[in-house]
Amino acid sequence: MxxxxxxxxxxxxxxxxxxxxxxxxxxxxxxxxxxxxxxxxxxxxxxxxxxxxxxxxxxxxxxxxxxSYLVEEIQPRKLAFFLSKYVTRTPYGIGLGMPETMEMALRECGTPRILFAAAVSAVTKAFGRKGDFYRIAGDKARAIDGPTSGTIPPYNKAVVLGPxxxxxxxxxxxxxxxxxxxxxxxxxxxxxxxxxxxxxxxxxxxxxxxxxxxxxxxxxxxxxxxxxxxxx
Structure with a gap:
């Protein structure tokens, strides 16, 4: 074939x-x-x-x-709700732009690292520079996949971490x-x-x-x- x-x-x-x-x-x-x-x-x-x-x-x-975790199984903390509001969403995936995926990033990478990445990103974005959040947060944060309508079930309702x-x-x-x-x-x-x-x-x-x-x-x-x- x-x-x-x-x-x-x-x-x-x-x-x-x-x-x-x-x-x-x-x-x-x-x-x-x-x-x-x-x-x-x-x-x-x-x-x-x-x-x-x-x-x-x-x-x-x-x-x-x-x-992999069903979205309904994840209980985001208040910090996850707050930080996810500032994540740029793209047509290709939600990334950490929802509380559940941000919560898993906090668990995977540690709260201090995610806070530091968010702080640096907030400053550098103001000067037109993009991508610093994931550069600092690292591969574990970058590899987290959130649910999308185009994903094969049951992963259209799940968060999948990096391997x-x-x-x-x-x-x-x-x-x-x-x-x-x-x-x-x-x-x-x-x-x-x-x-x-x-x-x-x-x-x-x-x-x-x-x-x-x-x-x-x-x-x-x-x-x-x-x-x-x-x-x-």
Missing amino acids: SAQANAGKALEIQVDGSSYQRIPIRTRVVMPGDDLEAFITDYAPAVVQPGDILFVTEKIVAITQGR SKPREVARHLQTLLASGVEVAVVDINDLGGNILGSTLDAAGEKRLVQILGDNPLGQGHQSTPLGVVRPA
């Missing part, structure tokens, strides 16, 4: 003069209690080849680690695949992305962010939480 891109996304991209395919892997919906190792071995080996990079969305890693120990996860998943396959746990959306953990070196991670910069897996109901990067 030939590789197919998700709707509205290109299968192939050029980065620094080289061409790469980004092949989505369609799967069932990952649920809390699923075993990540079994999930990967169900879907990835039939697609990946030596020389490929298997990229895994941080969301399914976190879900299999028990790091625990993503670098160790990537290294373990690599042992399940053919020799010569690299693995990356990624946090990619339509505004850009980050590599949370991988078996690549720093240069490889930087190149992978460029390759995945247009979010080839999409943000909605595509049901493609895995993908393969392959030299074209």
Whole structure:
């Protein structure tokens, strides 16, 4: 079966003069209690080849680690209500712009760090600089996903945290695949992305962010939480 891109996304991209395919892997919906190792071995080996990079969305890693919570289960403190009012919302996700996601950021990152990030951001925004909040709060805050109408149920009513120990996860998943396959746990959306953990070196991670910069897996109901990067 030939590789197919998700709707509205290109299968192939050029980065620094080289061409790469980004092949989505369609799967069932990952649920809390699923075993990540079994999930990967169900879907990835039939697609990946030596020389490929298997990229895994941080969301399914976190879900299999028990790091997803229904919104109704989260009781935000007053500080979470206050801080969430000042978060810029985008069409691509609510981020920490609701009390429940901000509450989880306070728990994950610690109140002092979030307060410091908010204070610095308030000052630098006044001078037209953006992004300082997440730069200071860090990957744990950036990786928190809130519910959106375009998300596959039941996660359209859930908050999903970033994964625990993503670098160790990537290294373990690599042992399940053919020799010569690299693995990356990624946090990619339509505004850009980050590599949370991988078996690549720093240069490889930087190149992978460029390759995945247009979010080839999409943000909605595509049901493609895995993908393969392959030299074209």
